[in-house]
Amino acid sequence: MKSLETKAKEELRKAKSDIFSLEYQNKKVWVKKARGTFSSALHKFYYKVFPFEVLIPVETKTGKETIAFETAKLDLFREKGILSPKVLFKNDEFFILEDCGKNVNSYIRKRDITQEKMYYYLNLLIVQLALIHNNGLFHGGAQARNFTYKEGVIYAIDLEDSFTNIPLEVLQFRDVLLFLLSLTKTRASFDLDYNYIIEKYIELTNKKELKQSLKKLANKISFLIYLSQIKLINSFLGRDVKGFFKLFIILKKL
Numbered sequence: 001m002k003s004l005e006t007k008a009k010e011e012l013r014k015a016k017s018d019i020f021s022l023e024y025q026n027k028k029v030w031v032k033k034a035r036g037t038f039s040s041a042l043h044k045f046y047y048k049v050f051p052f053e054v055l056i057p058v059e060t061k062t063g064k065e066t067i068a069f070e071t072a073k074l075d076l077f078r079e080k081g082i083l084s085p086k087v088l089f090k091n092d093e094f095f096i097l098e099d100c101g102k103n104v105n106s107y108i109r110k111r112d113i114t115q116e117k118m119y120y121y122l123n124l125l126i127v128q129l130a131l132i133h134n135n136g137l138f139h140g141g142a143q144a145r146n147f148t149y150k151e152g153v154i155y156a157i158d159l160e161d162s163f164t165n166i167p168l169e170v171l172q173f174r175d176v177l178l179f180l181l182s183l184t185k186t187r188a189s190f191d192l193d194y195n196y197i198i199e200k201y202i203e204l205t206n207k208k209e210l211k212q213s214l215k216k217l218a219n220k221i222s223f224l225i226y227l228s229q230i231k232l233i234n235s236f237l238g239r240d241v242k243g244f245f246k247l248f249i250i251l252k253k254l
C-alpha cells in the first residue's frame with residue numbers, strides 16, 4: 001500500500017488548488033501546499049491611510065516558513081485544548097491534516113437557515129474564539145470560513161497569518177472585527193443580533209472594554225459611513241461593502 005506521503009505527492013502534481021482532500025485508508029485527509037504570506041503594496045498603503053485593525057498587514061513569509069509556523073500553531077492550539085486538526089505529515093512542500101468537517105460558512109450562509117440553527121453555530125463559534133483568546137493566543141483570520149464543524153464541535157483552521165510587532169490585545173481585537181464582518185455575509189432571512197454576539201463574547205472573556213473599543217472605531221469612520229448612505233454612492237457599493245457599513249452603523253449605536 002502506498003504511504004500517505006507518496007499518495008499526497010502524486011495528487012499534488014495533478015491538483016489545481018492549494019488545498020485539496022484525498023482518501024487514505026478509508027479516511028478523508030486534507031493536503032495544503034506551501035504558500036507564502038504577504039500583504040500587497042496597495043494593502044499597506046490603505047493601512048497607512050486608514051490605520052484600522054482589520055487592515056494590519058500580515059508578516060511576509062516564504063512557503064516553507066509558513067508551513068513551519070502554521071503546523072507549530074496547530075500543535076500549540078491542541079496542547080491548549082483548542083480544537084484544531086492534527087498534523088499527520090509535513091515537509092517543506094506541503095502538510096497533511098486530519099479531516100475536521102465542513103466549513104462553518106456552508107451552514108450559516110444558507111438562505112433557509114432558521115434562527116435556532118444560526119445561533120447554534122454562532123454560540124459554538126463564539127466559545128471557540130473566546131477559548132483562543134483566553135489562552136493568550138490569536139487566530140489571525142477569524143472569519144467564520146476559517147472554522148469547521150464536525151459532530152457538535154468547532155475546529156480552528158487556516159492559522160498561517162502572523163504579524164510583526166503588533167500587541168496581542170490588538171490582534172485579538174482584530175480577530176473579533178474579522179469575525180463580526182464575516183457574519184455580514186450570511187444570506188439569512190433575518191437580521192443578526194450583533195449586540196448579543198458581542199455580549200456573549202464579553203461574558204466568556206471578561207473583555208468589558210470591547211464595546212467601547214468597537215464604538216470608538218465606528219465613530220472614527222463616521223464620515224465614511226455618512227458617504228455610504230448617500231443614495232448615488234450607495235448604488236455603486238457591492239454587497240460586502242454595504243454589509244461592512246451596516247455593521248459599523250450598528251456598532252456606533254452600541
